[in-house]
Amino acid sequence: MSNESQVVSEATTSAVNPLLNQVDQTGDALKQSYELVTGPILQWAPNVIAMLVVLVVGYLVARLAGRAITAVCEKLGLQIAAERGGWIDSMKQVGIERTVPQIIGLIVFWLLMCVFLMAGCEILGLEAVSDTMQSLVAYxxxxxxxxxxxxxxxxxxxxxxxxxxxxxxxxxxxxxxxxxxxxxxxxxxxxxxxxxxxxxxxFELLSYAILIGFAAVALGFGLAFGLGGRDVMSGILAGYYVRQRMHAGDRVNIAGFEGTIRDVGPVATIIETDEEGLLNRHSVPNIRMLNEAVR
Missing domain, CATH: 1.10.287 (Helix Hairpins)
Structure with missing residues (x-):
């Protein structure tokens, strides 16, 4: 009887042991998988948390700085200057609805965010990203x-x-x-x-084009002045002084006829005369008006 029990026990043990070994192997595999998954997470968790803290603080700082810069630019009147310069209409035509101070504040916000993002990348050990952002910050x-x-x-x-x-x-x-x-x-x-x-x-080509344009304009003015522009300039200067002395509606006598000033132009003055009931207009050079006209 004892021999039979021993045989049964040995048979049971031989059948159970492979199952136990399989369970142990499965447990070891699950443990290794768990360590492979949770190990990096536990290793990176403090860095990730630190990066998130840096980004949150950076966002708050950048937000406050952007609003402060926007307020300063509004106090300086940059929006008014841009409106007078006609830049606001140009911005609206390309779809930009923000004001100039708001744009400057937004630029400051993102520049500061780049600084804090760079710090966050350094915490995570992302050196390539950090170097790229450092180049941007240096800009x-x-x-x-x-x-x-x-x-x-x-x-x-x-x-x-x-x-x-x-x-x-x-x-x-x-x-x-x-x-x-x-x-x-x-x-x-x-x-x-x-x-x-x-x-x-x-923009070297555009710069050269502008310089050439200025040179051409200067050369044109020089040639105009040398080839007869002096008379025009004399007329313009004389017109300035004529307007100081005479105005539209004044009666003047010049070159033997009397009339009423209708307009003092850049180089000539328009005088209206009444000759036997007929109204005629005469153009008199400003230089003559300045030297000969009698009120």
Missing amino acids: IPKLFVAAVIVVVGLLLATFLRGVIATSTDRLGISYAQQLAAACYYILGLMVFIAAFEQLEIK
């Missing part, structure tokens, strides 16, 4: 200088446009506003070229 001073060039340049161009418009209007030049606007846009284009060159974006 910030150039962006700042370019922005200063644009702002100061546009303010100066706006001021010069007003000076040119006022001066040429006093000289009686009918196209004073067009001339002032042309000078403004040329100066504005030069300002943007200077800003892009600060960003190491070259």
Whole structure:
């Protein structure tokens, strides 16, 4: 009987042992899989949490800085300067609805976010991404200088446009506003070229074209002045002084006839005379009006 029990026990053991070994192997495999999955997570978890904290803090700082810069730019009147310069209409035409201070504040926001993103990448050990963003951050001073060039340049161009418009209007030049606007846009284009060159974006061909254009205009003025433009300039200057002394509606006597001033143009004055009931208009050079007219 005991022999039979021993045989049964040995048979049971021989049948159960493979099952136990299989269970042990399965457990070891599950343990290894768990360690493979959770090991990196537990290893990276502190870094990920630290990166998230840096990004949250960076977002708050960048948000506050962007709003502060926007408020400062509004106080400086950059939006008003842009409206006077006609840049707001151009921005709306290309679909930009934000104000200039808001755009500058948004730029500051993303620049600061780049700084904090770079810090987060360094925490995670993403050196390639960190190096790329570090290059972008190193570009910030150039962006700042370019922005200063644009702002100061546009303010100066706006001021010069007003000076040119006022001066040429006093000289009686009918196209004073067009001339002032042309000078403004040329100066504005030069300002943007200077800003892009600060960003190491070259527009050599366009720069040469502008220089050639200026040279051609200067040469044209020189030739015009040398080939007869002196008389025109004399007439324009004489017209300026005539307008100081005489106005539309004044009665004058010049060259043997008497009439009424209707308009003092850039180089000549229009005088209306009544000759035997007929109204005639005469164009008298401003230089003669200045030297011969008697009120």
